[in-house]
Amino acid sequence: MxxxxxxxxxxxxxxxxxxxxxxxxxxxxxxxxxxxxxxLSAGQAVARKRRNALLREARASRPEWRDVPDRRAATLMLPALRRYRTGAWQADRGRDTAPAGDPARACFWRALRLGVPVPDSVEGLALILMDD
Incomplete structure (x- = not known):
């Protein structure tokens, strides 16, 4: 093996x-x-691993997400991710670099650009936020 x-x-x-x-x-x-x-192809597996790391990085960027249990963090993060995906992402998606000023938004941008699904449920996001 x-x-x-x-x-x-x-x-x-x-x-x-x-x-x-x-x-x-x-x-x-x-x-x-x-x-x-x-x-999964090897590329998809790598992209999902990167997506997970970026979502954990976004969590770590805000104390209100970082300092609570995984499920609570997912409950708090998901509305921000949804707002970004349906709002600013529409304008940001064509950028060459991540938006500056908000680390969570930059992580969301990077995760969405990977081309793999980003969870749209508390349960899915909570699973990703768990430590490896």
């Missing part, structure tokens, strides 16, 4: 794909699923 893990890591670093049109699912790179099995 260790050899497969090393090979998978090297393949991810080289951004290998199964063909020019679709990425190889991470589970297949690691030898955990048969040819053609579904699952």
């Amino acid at each position: 260790a050899k497969r893990g090393v090979a998978a890591g090297e393949a991810i670093l080289r951004c290998e794909t199964g063909d020019a049109k679709r990425a190889v699912p991470l589970s297949r790179l690691m030898g955990l699923s048969a040819e053609g099995g579904g699952g």
Whole structure:
């Protein structure tokens, strides 16, 4: 299994794909699923990990989110994330750099630009906010 893990890591670093049109699912790179099995591509897995880190960073940027339990933080953060997604994000999405001045907004911008779903429920956000 260790050899497969090393090979998978090297393949991810080289951004290998199964063909020019679709990425190889991470589970297949690691030898955990048969040819053609579904699952996340390595790129999607990396993007989700980055999204999770950015949402945790946004939480850490505000004491009212940082200093409460995960579910409470998600309950408080979600309205701000929704407001950003339906409001300022519409103008910010075309920017080349994250908006300055508000670290949480900058994290939301970076997370939304990754192209992976950002949770729109307290439960989904609370799961992400939990420590790894």
